[in-house]
Amino acid sequence: MSVSDQGATVWLTGLPSAGKTTIAYALADRLSAEGHRVEVLDGDEIREFLSAGLGFSRQDRHTNVQRIGFVAELLASNGVKALVPVIAPFADSREAVRKRHAAAETNYLEVHVATPVEVCSERDVKGLYAKQAAGEISGLTGVDDPYEAPESPDLRIESHTQTVQESASALHALLTERGLA
DSSP states (O other), X not given: OOGGGOOEEEEEEOSTTSSHXXXXXXXXXXXXHTXXXXXXXXXXXXXXXXXXXXXXXXXXXXXXXXXXXXXXXXXXXXXOEEXXXXXXXXXXXXXXXXXXXXXXXXXXEEXXXXXXXXXXXXXXXXXXXXXXXXXXXXXXXTTTBOOOOOSSOSEEEOTTSSOHHHHHXXXXXXXXXXXXX
């Protein structure tokens, strides 16, 4: 199996508006240009199509993460680089996905996009922080709902101190170091 045929799941976890999806698409473009098969499993799209009907309770969030983890492992085990920019706020949910990959002997990397909540609320890509501040929504991860940051991710990206391309390059370097790019 050539390197470009070897699949992997790259799970990008972090707060809303941390830069997970932007970094994932920048990396996807680079990997595609190099001949890799790549899919981005965007958390918002998954919620709309695969996890419609789930809310934001702890159990629903866990179910959503497990569904995404199942699809990611399926893709990765078939030679696809599955880039997964999903908040996944609970460590036990992410660990269950890691264990699924380990049991299937499928490559799995956890990347923490460690952007401070203050920076995320300034970016506020979807207007969630403004809605939470106005009392229109509750349960916003990292504000009034918990976010358990990974203790020992494969890579920690501080997107507030580097460009999107620098962040994607750091992730590409990790993939290269692991023999996946």
